[in-house]
Amino acid sequence: MEKEAAYWNKALTVEERVEDLLGRMTLKEKVGQVNQHMYGWNAYKRTADGIELTEAFKSEVAFGDGMGALYGLFRADPWSAVTYENGITAANSAKAANAVQRYVRENTRLGIPVLLSEECPHGHQALDGTLIPTNIGIGSTWNTELMERVYGHVAAEIRARGAHVGLISTLDVLREPRWGRSEECYGEDPYLAARMTTSAVRGLQGSTPEELRQPDRIAALLKHFVAQGAALGGRNSGPAGIGERELREIHLPGMQAGVRAGAQGCMAAYNEIDGIPCHANKQLLTGILREEWGFEGIVMADGVAIDRLLSMTGDYESAAALALSAGVDLSLWDTSFTTLEAAVEAGKADPALLDRAVRRVLKLKFELGLFDNPFTDENIASEKVGSEAFRLDNLQAARESIVLLKNEGALLPLGKQYRRIAVIGPNADNIYNQLGDYTSTQPPGKGATVLEGIRRIAPAGTEIVYAPGSGIRSGTPEQLREALDVAAGADVVVLAIGGSSTRNFDIRFDTNGAAITTSGAPSEMDCGEGVDVADLRLGEPQRELARRIAELGKPVVGVVVQGRPHALTDIDPLCGALLCAWYPGQEGGQAVGEILFGHVNPSGKLAVSLPRSSGQLPVYYNYKDGGSRPGYFDLTGNPLYTFGHGLSYTSFACEGLVLQPAAISAEELEQGERVSVKVTVRNTGGTAGQEVVQLYVKDLEASVTRPVTELKGFSKVMLQPGESREVVLELGLEELAIWTADMAFKAEPGNVRITVGGSQAGDCTANLKITRGTV
Structure with a gap:
């Protein structure tokens, strides 16, 4: 390592240090800095003595005589197959991060530190990470100040573990609720989404560039740029059938707000607009993002997305050159960027454009302070991860994300006259069903389910009885009979139904981590990446459960835990009161219990309209004025509940x-x-x-x-x-x-x-x- 080189001199400006370092780099070293090729969970293995770096990691470092970034060192979920048995807990994470940095510093010529990038769409996707409500619930809080605090806690957890970049979904606008990633959207409105994006950036990074160096801040990398929420037919990664005016009015304001807030990065989308894939779209990634808005951060590719350009280019070198020219700076898992050395030598890629990308990556590393100190205090994670301050703010976010849709006869809050309460439904007692996709492996006893929240908050002497009644998409006559028997003797029924983005080891995954589902095959997972649906109704077993429960003649309170706006047309009339709980996170069960019994007054407002039917789409509120909302011969054009709706226990x-x-x-x-x-x-x-x-x-x-x-x-x-x-x-x-x-x-x-x-x-x-x- 060249310890006396000028780029180590703290007295120089970032720009001076970047240029000095760039001038010393070989072509191979430059290519190494724009690659993020390996899955981070393959960089280590657990041993009896702790964490050991793998030969695969060392080979990746040797490939570019350095490493630009390492994705997902701490990721834990069914796709990575990381659990508490083989993964990195909060207590050991800084040691692992430091081992990565130490190896690179001691075994490369220039000693350039590594960016550690982590998923945090609703909290850090890592063992022990705190999980907050998914974005569709965050949007429903309409509380930007609270959410800035919450994202500040997320940043503190990630940086305490030794990582530096948080990949966070903020840019997708929910215009197509059949899309499986609906839960990652703040809602259907660009203004609300832009305000929440600003909160996310400020919470993660702080409000000034200087704060980025602090031990409780990370660089915000916003995804997905752009219009991925407008996928044709709601099919993941599908083309966005929009024109420039809709692009600018609806889909670009979020990223523009992020740029103004100082976001250090964004991720290009999988989709295409007007025949141009986002990773090849120079007008978007350079023209609008940089030349029009003045963005100076990095553009990261989505997973293996550059390799998808082979359908246009025919070979990896040309695909890499096309993405580089468009404005992509850092790869993610693809083969294409690993061929950039050959692409430059063959004249397919412009070396000046490679230098441009390397400058951007190096600039972020300097601004994060990694050249001055790439190591992390190995004791701080125990203070930051799972802190009580975070838990309380997370609980408040869950409370404010819940929307009271209806409350006939002031059924809620539940009074003391209800001495026996039946809690029925597949979402009553499954913590994973209220956490959403991109969720880490959970330890037993962490968080509270709806059933647990009700038991905690119910007045003394109240009897709480429970039966699931059905699954999300499956059910048996025995489950239904048990639920009806349990509910028959109750004074009131709390019906906890909805959707699930719960992934498990029995579902196969593609190379990007999306569930591979067979058309028509039963699955309890009905939302999440790669889980797009044609029918927005709840699964038939749940609908039958709701019908049969209603026939008992008991007061019914519906609690719909969901990640997308389901069509609740056949559920709504069966419930005297109806709560939309979205995916409320680890504290969601507590929040639901508090609202049901009046300890907390609901304050959420819908960030997205709830349709009556899939055939009615689109139903977003800000449709174009044609005299009246267009309807159908057989169905109104109005949603069941519209954007901005939400009731309270007061007026x-x-x-x-x-x-x-x-x-x-x-x-x-x-x-x-x-x-x-x-x-x-x-x-x-x-x-x-x-x-x-x-x-x-x-x-x-x-x-x-x-x-x-x-x-x-x-x-x-x-x-x-x-x-x-x-x-x-x-x-x-x-x-x-x-x-x-x-x-x-x-x-x-x-x-x-x-x-x-x-x-x-x-x-x-x-x-x-x-x-x-x-x-």
Whole structure:
């Protein structure tokens, strides 16, 4: 290792250190820095004495005389086959990370540290990692401040273990609920998703570049760029059948918000747009991302995605050159980038573009402080992983992610008159069914199921009886009979049903970790990556269970634990009250119990519309205005429950809407002036609770057709009974401009209707006038 080289000098700028190091590198060493070829769980093996690095790892280091990045050193799940018997626990993780860094420092010429990248779509996917609600629930909290704290805890856990980059799903917008990865989306609205993306970046990285070096921060790598949530037919990795206007209005705002928040990386999507695969799309990865927005981070490939370009190029070297030219900087598992040395020597790849990618990778390593200290304190993980502070914030996130859809006759909260409560359903007592996909192996006793939460919170003397009744997609007559017998003697039934993204060792996986399912084959897993469905209804055994339970004539409270918006049309009428719990994470059972018994007032609002039928899609709220929502001869076009809906155990009212100013010019908006939207929100009920004040706009005069309404602001406030508070939201160019007929982002003169309230319907409206000249 060249210890006296200038790139080790802390007094120099990052740029100076990068250029010095780049100038010393051979072609082989440069290729090594843009490769992330091996699965991290193959880099070690457990021994009686701890962790030992494998020959496979050493060979990867030798391949490039260094290693750009190592993915998933701590990953633990059925795909990696890592468990507590053979994996790395929190207590031993820093030792393993340090062993990786020490080997590379001592056995390569330049001693360049390794980026350790880890999955954290809803908490760190590692043994002992804390798992939070999946994104579809996070979006339903509408609480950006809380989520920034939660993501801060996630970062602290990962960095304490010795890793540096968190791969987190923030960019997919849920327009197609048949897609198996629906749970990874913050919702169907670009504004809400962008706000949550900002929270994720700030929580993981901090608010300033300097914070990235701190021992509790990691680099945020956002995925997937872009429009993967618009897959044709809901089929994973399918083409996105969208035009540029929809791309810019719906799918790009999340990444743009991430860039503004300082995100250090993004992952290209598997899909294609207008015939161009994302990994080959120079307009996206360089034109928009870098030249238009000024992004300076790294672009990582998705797993073996560059190799998929062989259908266009015919050989690995040309596929690597195509991705490199488009703007991909770092590979993931593919063969193509391992051929870059040969591609450059054969004239297929531009060496200047390789240098560009290497600079970006090295810059991130310097900004993380890895050249100054690549090692991690081996005692800190025991303090950070699974901390009580994280548990409490995670519990609050679970509480706020749960949406009360209906509550006929004030059935909830459950009172003391219900002395015998039957808890029925396949999602009542399975912790994995409330955690979602990309979930690590769980130790016994960690977290709380719905059944456990009910037992903890139920009033003293309440008898809780339980039967599963069915599986997610399977069921037997014996299970059904048992459930009916148990429910028959109860005063009220809590029906815990829904979906599951639970992976197990009996399901085969492809090279990317997606479940390989056979059409028509029974599986309890009905959501998650690679698990796309044509029918959004719950499995027939669950529907039969719900029908038969309802026939008993007992009050029924439905608790739907799910990762996608299921069509609950045949379930909804059977329940007097209905909770949507999404996948609420490890603390979700506790949160459900608290809400059922009134210890917590539900405050979640739907981040995505719930359809009535698969045949009705799409049902997202911000559809284009054609006079009325288009329907069908045999079915309304309206969803069962729409975006922004969510009930409370109290009531709220918004009043006194004032715009200051009531008129503003397009020129003033372009100069940074903003409109203040003031409203008073009041708790008109008898229970303390949180209300989400939502602001929607409708452009009444535009050069292109506009959605019927668009979310452009929100604020979540806690109010005691009878308490009122003034809420101030702001509208500026970002909220009021549109992509015009000539694809310019401008505020156009005309009238804009402003609606504010606790739902789309709103409580009050006002008219904002945008003028041509100065007002």
